[in-house]
Amino acid sequence: MLVTIPITDPGVSLRDALTAALGSEGEAAWLIARGGVWVNGRRVRDPDVRLPVDATVVVQRPPDGIYRDPVVTSAMILYEDADLIALDKPIDTYVEATPWDAEGHLRAALAHFLEVRDGSAPPLHLAHRLDRDTSGVLLLSKAPDVNAALQRAFREGAVRKTYLALCAGLPAFDEIEIETGHGRGRGGVFRVFPHEEIGRALPQGGTVKAMRTRLRVVRRMDDAALACATPLTGRTHQIRLHLAFLGHPLIGDVKYGGPSTWRGVVVQHHHLHAWRLELPHPRSGTALIIESPAPTWANLPDAKTLLAR
Template sequence: MDTSEERQPHKPLLEVSADEAGQKLFQFLIRRTGLPGGAVMKLVRTGQVRVDGKRSKPYDRLAQGSMVRIPPRLAEELQNASAQAPDTADTAAAPDSVGASHSPPLVIIAKGDGILAIDKPAGLPTHGGTGHTDSIASRLSAMLPEATFAPTPAHRLDKDTSGVLLAATSYTALTALQQAFQTRTVEKRYLAWVSGKFPSGGPYSLEDSLAKSGRPGSQKMHTDASNGKRAVSHVRLVRSTKNASLVEVRLLTGRTHQIRLQLASRGFPLIGDVKYGGPGGSPLLLHAWRIAFPADVLPGRSAQEYFSLPCWPEPYAVMSRPDEWPRTPTAPWSF
């Protein structure tokens, strides 16, 4: 009798956990194996992958408890790679030397029901890329190396923006959060210091059409009434000093550099934002201080709020939450 499968030292079976349920087979295999999409497609379409003993299609969705069989050789390669991987227990606080940002360790504001709320430091990109091996995504993976579903940011903040960032620790939470952001069910508020005396009253509605210009890596946003995408923000004054103003921004759309350009184009560039005409000598003073969403964004969950205050030095320190957002309607910008 052939007992070769019984003698296999590495079982080529992957069980779908509760956090992974609902994913497409294609997504599941990419996350679990790290293989490129083309290689995964080939394995599935040639019948080398089985789900509960049956051939499946790449976009079939997986149920909790399903067993996904992969080729024994691939299972052995994954086992060997896992055995040779360095200890990642401290890597969330110790970024790679190549492209490292030397940012402080990640601070977890809240955790539960498939969501991690992170207080993102300025200078750390949400995802890695050219010149950046250190990122929120890589640090989350290092913090939770045994997770069956790799913690995944549900949205993004610009590299130099600090503040609340939500990540998902299950596929169900990820899809629910992404849907909420896409449909603008989530309320996002920012604090920013701008150069100049911002008008009192309001809140004021800023509406533009924004487009990108320049080469990748050095792109800027500009207003373009013909080809731009609609961008809407509501802005109000919190307090002011002799030459600067602290404003709160309620973001209704999420265009690249939206807050920075909309304020700069009206004569109020952000402090530290040299790219859009702001005064230098300071980090970018832009902080995502609050994210909130109503009940049932995640099935069965009540309304949620996550917040953090920025760690800015004097004279820009913010020691308490801004007052509640005014109930008065927004005023059109006419200055």
């Protein structure tokens, strides 16, 4: 939620300007401390900074009104060496800072965990990203000198990501590889574009990019199907978009047309899980496989056997 505050009193402090606009010094201090206040397009966290008369102050609050404060525990670590660390990301957590919150994200929580455990935290770099409600394997680097090789592996397709997806309805296909265009629509929301529009310039900036996903149905139920999804490109919301495009949106993915209830129960989060990550180690080149336990909604007592078929 955005609130724009024009400044007419030159030299006023950010704290005083925000307090006057919001009617609460405590709320003003909280918003500044969390990093939800922007001055002329720049995040400002100093309450005593003086504002010029032409300054525009924008306050950003969480869209759902919730500030998250994730905690990393040793049980969440799926893999760690001197260069890399992989977490079993829970649902309902952001992996990095948002426009409304510079504190409540998993990278900051991991840094705090490592500082407590080891006495200091290394510079942490996200190798990839997962949506707030997507759970599973999240990989970060701990050594800056492996970042280039790590990003190159992701960029050049040397990394294989396998997701579990619970989608609505019963797909007619057993296995399919789909390629479409990907970009933002006029409202700023990501959408699927026809394949023939790949490369077309968009009015709001950028171009339509290729988006390719391999899907395999693992299990059919009465009213839903469990699928393995392998994104062959790295577009935002790729699996969610392609399943919705095929007429089988994720259970709980109301943003892209998925049902908000399933079997009489309200679903709070979309059902997508980053189950497996395979990549060459960025320093040694050794094959590395990192897995996260399948979530309860996947109902896979023998996940490895079933998913390897």
